[in-house]
Amino acid sequence: MRNYVLTTLLSTVVAVGMIGTAQAEVNVVTWGGAYAVSQQKAYGDTWKGEKINWINYNGGLGEIRTQVESGAVTWDVVDVLPDQVRTGCDEGLFESLDRDMFAPAPDGTPMDKDTMNKVPNDCVAPNIFWSYLAFYEEGTFKGEQPSTIADFFDVKKFPGKRGIHTWPNALIEMALLADGVPIDKVYEVMSTDKGIDRAFAKLDQIKEHAVFWSAGSKPIELVKSGETSMSLAYNGRVGAAVLNEGEKLVPIWDGQVVEEQWWVVMKGAPNVEAAKKFLVHATAPQQQAAQAKWISYGPMRKSALDLIKANEPWHHKGVNIMPHMPTREEVLPRSIFADPAWWADYGGEISERYTAWMSQ
Amino acid sequence: MSTSPAKPGGPVLTADGTPLKTSLERSLKLSKLRALGLILPPLVFLVILFVIPIGSLLTRSIDDGLSNKVLPKTLAAFERWDKTSEPDEAMFEALYLDMTAADRLDLSKLGTRMNYEKSGWRSLLKITARGLNRIDGPPYKPAILQLNKRWGDIKFWQSLGAMKDPVTLGYYLKAVDLKYDGNKNVMRVKKHNRIYQMLWWRTFLVSTIVTIGCLVLAYPVAHLLATLPLRLSNLLMICVLMPFWTSLLVRIVSWMVMLQQNGVVNDSLVSLGMLHDENRLAMMYNFTGTVIVMTQILLPFMILPIYSVMKTIPPSYMKAAQNLGATPSLAFIKVYMPQTVPGVGAGCILVFIVAIGYYITPELVGGKDGRLIGNLIAYHMQNSLNWGLAAAMGTILLVAILTLYWVYDKLVGVDNMKMS
Numbered sequence: 071m072r073n074y075v076l077t078t079l080l081s082t083v084v085a086v087g088m089i090g091t092a093q094a095e096v097n098v099v100t101w102g103g104a105y106a107v108s109q110q111k112a113y114g115d116t117w118k119g120e121k122i123n124w125i126n127y128n129g130g131l132g133e134i135r136t137q138v139e140s141g142a143v144t145w146d147v148v149d150v151l152p153d154q155v156r157t158g159c160d161e162g163l164f165e166s167l168d169r170d171m172f173a174p175a176p177d178g179t180p181m182d183k184d185t186m187n188k189v190p191n192d193c194v195a196p197n198i199f200w201s202y203l204a205f206y207e208e209g210t211f212k213g214e215q216p217s218t219i220a221d222f223f224d225v226k227k228f229p230g231k232r233g234i235h236t237w238p239n240a241l242i243e244m245a246l247l248a249d250g251v252p253i254d255k256v257y258e259v260m261s262t263d264k265g266i267d268r269a270f271a272k273l274d275q276i277k278e279h280a281v282f283w284s285a286g287s288k289p290i291e292l293v294k295s296g297e298t299s300m301s302l303a304y305n306g307r308v309g310a311a312v313l314n315e316g317e318k319l320v321p322i323w324d325g326q327v328v329e330e331q332w333w334v335v336m337k338g339a340p341n342v343e344a345a346k347k348f349l350v351h352a353t354a355p356q357q358q359a360a361q362a363k364w365i366s367y368g369p370m371r372k373s374a375l376d377l378i379k380a381n382e383p384w385h386h387k388g389v390n391i392m393p394h395m396p397t398r399e400e401v402l403p404r405s406i407f408a409d410p411a412w413w414a415d416y417g418g419e420i421s422e423r424y425t426a427w428m429s430q
Numbered sequence: 431m432s433t434s435p436a437k438p439g440g441p442v443l444t445a446d447g448t449p450l451k452t453s454l455e456r457s458l459k460l461s462k463l464r465a466l467g468l469i470l471p472p473l474v475f476l477v478i479l480f481v482i483p484i485g486s487l488l489t490r491s492i493d494d495g496l497s498n499k500v501l502p503k504t505l506a507a508f509e510r511w512d513k514t515s516e517p518d519e520a521m522f523e524a525l526y527l528d529m530t531a532a533d534r535l536d537l538s539k540l541g542t543r544m545n546y547e548k549s550g551w552r553s554l555l556k557i558t559a560r561g562l563n564r565i566d567g568p569p570y571k572p573a574i575l576q577l578n579k580r581w582g583d584i585k586f587w588q589s590l591g592a593m594k595d596p597v598t599l600g601y602y603l604k605a606v607d608l609k610y611d612g613n614k615n616v617m618r619v620k621k622h623n624r625i626y627q628m629l630w631w632r633t634f635l636v637s638t639i640v641t642i643g644c645l646v647l648a649y650p651v652a653h654l655l656a657t658l659p660l661r662l663s664n665l666l667m668i669c670v671l672m673p674f675w676t677s678l679l680v681r682i683v684s685w686m687v688m689l690q691q692n693g694v695v696n697d698s699l700v701s702l703g704m705l706h707d708e709n710r711l712a713m714m715y716n717f718t719g720t721v722i723v724m725t726q727i728l729l730p731f732m733i734l735p736i737y738s739v740m741k742t743i744p745p746s747y748m749k750a751a752q753n754l755g756a757t758p759s760l761a762f763i764k765v766y767m768p769q770t771v772p773g774v775g776a777g778c779i780l781v782f783i784v785a786i787g788y789y790i791t792p793e794l795v796g797g798k799d800g801r802l803i804g805n806l807i808a809y810h811m812q813n814s815l816n817w818g819l820a821a822a823m824g825t826i827l828l829v830a831i832l833t834l835y836w837v838y839d840k841l842v843g844v845d846n847m848k849m850s
Contacts, residue, residue: 128812129812129813130813131812132812132813157538157815160535160538160556161535161542162535236797270622281715282715282797282798284797295691295692296692297691297692414552414553415545415553416549416550418545418814418816419549419623421814423622423623425625426622426623426624426628427622429625429628429798429801
């Protein structure tokens with residue numbers, strides 16, 4: 071009996087020890103669906119290093135904070151949203167990354183200068199841009215077609231229901247834009263109580279006509295089935311429906327709200343060196359551009375976007391991807407880049423107000 | 431074991447000369463230890479899975495020690511301040527000293543915490559912390575004001591009042607749409623930010639409707655199950671259990687297919703001419719959807735306890751009642767139904783308790799006005815990271831359930847409850 075116990079104990083120790091040493095893997099945590107597939111193809115299939123375990127999650131810092139605080143970190147690389155990247159880095163949940171390890175652009179520009187937005191801290195590695203935008207199906211409206219965000223809020227001119235999401239991000243910005251606030255003044259106006267009231271007053275105009283969605287696949291369904299005449303959506307979903315399925319959907323680029331998405335390495339990650347190597351690979355211009363072959367999200371690095379432009383048709387189905395890139399030059403003047411710092415400050419309060427507004 | 435002859439007045443001894451009392455105690459102690467050893471695994475299990483998490487839940491929900499740890503001098507200066515005049519140099523000096531001494535990580539965690547009291551604290555602390563090294567000595571007030579003019583906004587200073595004590599009820603207040611003002615008086619939050627009272631009420635309402643709905647649907651089914659001939663009742667039992675064994679998500683998605691605007695139900699009603707195409711019913715992504723789907727999902731929890739009680743009621747009772755002159759319905763009401771009360775009680779309490787903390791169904795089908803308190807708890811755990819508030823809400827939920835259980839015990843008696 072004692073022998074048996076001893077053997078079991080010993081073999082457990084040995085097994086645990088082997089797990090500890092034999093880990094030639096990287097655990098990459100990202101979002102599911104077509105987006106994860108694009109990453110597996112662009113970054114995973116071209117990667118010659120350690121085995122990659124792709125793990126899905128639904129965002130949020132909850133799990134990340136739990137892992138770091140309990141000291142039982144199992145994730146290595148995580149794909150995170152802009153507000154999380156700031157809060158998480160401030161709270162010490164992510165490793166800080168040596169800026170010199172990343173590949174420069176072909177013309178020698180260092181990576182941090184090659185991104186289209188400001189790099190917020192030392193924890194991040196560039197990933198993609200995506201956007202919230204309005205869209206409709208061809209043939210929905212007779213005569214004049216909607217072309218601006220103001221049209222989305224105008225149910226008299228363009229009748230029918232409107233699909234909007236169940237959280238306030240991007241909606242506040244769009245409402246103010248539609249109400250005539252100039253793009254560069256939007257966050258200034260949003261920082262005042264009056265400005266928020268103004269945004270909600272604008273939202274009131276479509277409230278009676280609103281159908282609320284929370285899953286990213288829903289807007290396409292809403293518009294195609296005719297339940298709503300227009301909807302807001304993630305640009306990648308609209309792009310996929312048009313490019314992959316041949317749907318006749320028309321995105322309204324005016325007033326789109328562009329969001330960033332970053333890579334980070336978990337503090338105390340079990341495979342920290344492999345994780346960093348993987349990020350160096352995934353953030354190289356070539357790989358960043360390759361990602362857009364599979365889904366219409368904009369690479370964060372300018373040099374990657376240039377690569378796509380020069381090599382159209384870039385989409386894997388042999389069509390041009392640039393018309394669906396949220397960061398192409400033509401649409402930038404009427405786009406808002408979401409301000410994560412503003413949302414970090416006011417997001418909680420606005421979410422409460424939006425929830426109350428939604429269910430009244 | 432033989433005892434030596436008792437000496438009058440002396441203790442009774444065992445064979446080896448120790449007093450019988452001591453020997454008995456020793457052997458009792460040993461068997462007690464053995465018993466303890468046997469229950470040790472479940473005990474450890476209980477401590478790890480219940481006592482520790484619930485304890486940490488309770489502490490999280492009232493802990494507010496961070497502000498005192500990071501800003502002791504500032505809070506002391508705040509106490510001396512009259513809360514209405516413009517903050518003076520002494521307060522800014524205290525702030526400067528606290529912030530330069532503070533750990534960077536603590537400071538950003540505190541920023542998150544303070545932002546719950548007043549939006550804007552997070553960036554204010556961050557910007558200030560970044561600029562501190564540019565300040566080279568007193569006077570601190572103009573220097574800090576220059577870093578960010580919001581420091582001149584008295585509302586930020588006043589909000590410190592809600593955080594000055596290391597133990598707070600602030601999260602509990604927040605969970606019912608109340609808050610502390612600068613003098614720690616309780617007041618209501620701004621009108622258009624009130625959501626929690628409404629959500630508590632909605633959660634209670636949904637749970638009640640679902641419980642009643644389950645009872646109404648389950649009672650006849652359970653009765654059928656208990657009275658049909660075995661062959662038929664087995665078939666019916668499978669019909670009850672099949673959905674119970676089916677994945678929750680599958681059941682929810684099938685309801686989506688059925689109930690959405692262009693779903694099976696609406697399409698059939700329109701094609702039958704009972705509904706105009708423009709007036710399709712909104713039965714999904716709202717309150718109605720949550721109630722319908724939750725009722726179906728929780729139905730087995732009502733059927734099974736009622737069935738198990740009904741099964742034990744001898745059919746001869748009903749016959750006896752009718753022999754004695756009762757009509758079938760009177761016999762059912764006077765004789766049969768009272769005997770099913772333990773099952774009904776168990777079913778109701780089971781369904782209500784599960785419903786009140788329900789999360790996944792309302793998340794998927796709740797849409798604009800069918801989401802419950804459980805969804806807000808998850809939101810604060812995963813997204814806003816306001817774990818204190820999530821813990822306070824969880825505690826309120828726990829207390830509500832325990833109260834309910836207590837009331838039930840007083841009214842019906844827990845001993846009367848039959849789960850199976």
